[in-house]
Amino acid sequence: MPILELQRRMRQLGEIRIGRVVDTGRISQRTQRPIMRPEKLDRFRVTSASKPLLEEVAALYGGTVQPWTPANGGPAEWEVYTDADRLPVLVPPRDPVTQWYELYKGSKCVRRCDGVTEQKSDKPCLCNPEQRDCQITTRLNVMLRDVPGLGVWLLTSHGYYAGTELPEVAEFLATTRGYVDAWLAMEEKQVVRDNGDVARFMVPKLDVAVTPAQLLAGQGAVSPAAVEATAARAAITGNGPAAIEAPKAAPPAAAQPTAETFIAAAVDSKTLNDLSTNLKAAQHAGFARNLGDASDLVAVAFMKRRAELSSPSTDQPAAQAPPAGDPDLIWQQIVAASPWPMSELRERFITASGGVAPEDAGVQDLTDFLNGMKAGV
Known part of the structure; x- marks a missing residue:
């Protein structure tokens, strides 16, 4: 039983950045320190206190690991400027995004406000809404899908577009079951200012390879069953496991599976778990999207085999049919x-x-809902 008042979270492995600070060549008269300015990047920069982790990042996405000291005087870390403007990630199912108005003095946060209440003092927000001292601060936590280590990587943005677009996408993805396969990408936007100047800046975004309807139907989430489905697809196509998106040259295209391939997989399924795995592989390949379509031979094969496996059989051990069932498969039947x-x-x-x-x-x-729907309740 967890401690109810203790906020649980995965540990942070490092940060994903879309910019850096550079020396302007000028010295502050007040602090006698170099004056720095932000500079945008068109590729992701990744930092971490763990050099081995960044070596894995560099091996996957290019770049060279080098020492790095934060401009705010924090502990020395490591950094790598990757060659990638798209990273395969997993979006956590709980609270992937947080947003605040924040004001820092050096490395210390002195204000954190939700637009109404200043959290540190528990008093009304101190800023003038028309001219805020605080910055919009949007934090996105993701897992780098192919990088070892159990934890999240933090991306922080102070931009308006990231603040308005990222939370809605991330929270929608978090409504599915499990961690969702996605890409973290960079997109350049430009805005024409009132004086006619054109401002260009990079905005982080999340992309997925499935439709909103598929996400709501429970597809796109990574789970043990999804891992088994990936292995099944690899076995069927003769292609080894592949990352969502390779940072370097793409592997040769494998022969596409046919309807006959998945009909045979349905017939050969020995348990409901096997059937569910093979069905997800078929749907990923574009087959059996509508299990109620009598003209879809692949869908018919899966529904027929499901009926056979669900029926009592004297020559099949009872333990082969898991009593718990598969929520994803049941929801697909409902849809x-x-x-x-x-x-x-x-x-x-x-x-x-x-x-x-x-x-x-x-x-x-x-x-219960599926049975009631079939009964016309």
């Missing part, structure tokens, strides 16, 4: 059988389950 649009389906499910969202529902809630 396939639903006569309603996705938004209405979600609302109906939440109402029927007493306020539980599909992505948080257990096997029993999902099964």
Whole structure:
């Protein structure tokens, strides 16, 4: 049982940065220190206290690991300027983004405000809303998918566009089950100022390779079943496991699987777990997207085999059919059988389950809803 008042979180392995500070060549008369200015980058810069971790980053995404001392006088770390403007990441399912108005003096945060209340003093926000002293501060936590280490990497942005766009995308991805495969990318934006000057700056963004409907249906999340599905796809296609996006040259394209490939996989499935794994591989390849379509031979093969495996059999050990079931597979069946649009389906499910969202529902809630929908309740 966890301590209820203790905020749990994954440890931070390092930071992903889209800029750096450079020396202007001038000296501050007040502090007698060099005056620095920010400079944008068109490739990701990654910093960490762990040199071995950054060596893994450099091996994957290019660059050379070198010592780095933060401008604010923090502890010495390491940095690598990668060759990548897109990184394969996993978006955590809980609180991937935080946002505050913040004001720093040196390395110390003296104000942290949500726009109404200043958190450190628990008093009303001290800034003039028309001319704030505090900066918008958006923090995104992701895992670098192919880099060893169990923890998150922090990206911090003070930009307006990152502050308005990143949270909505990250929070939508976090509504799916598990950690979501995504790309962290950089996009250049330009704005024409009132005086006619054009400002250009880099904005971090999150991309995924699945549709919003697929995300809401539970697809795109990384789970043990998804890892098994990846292995199944590799076995079917004859291609080894691949990263979401290779930072260097892409591997040769493998032969595309056919409908017959997945029909055979359905027939050969020995357990419901095997069937679920093979179904996800088929759907990832573009087959069996609608399990209720009688004209889809792949979908028919999977539904037929599911019925066979679900039926009692004297020659099959009972332990082969897991009693817990697969929430993802049950939700896919609900989506396939639903006569309603996705938004209405979600609302109906939440109402029927007493306020539980599909992505948080257990096997029993999902099964009850599916049975009720089939019965016309």
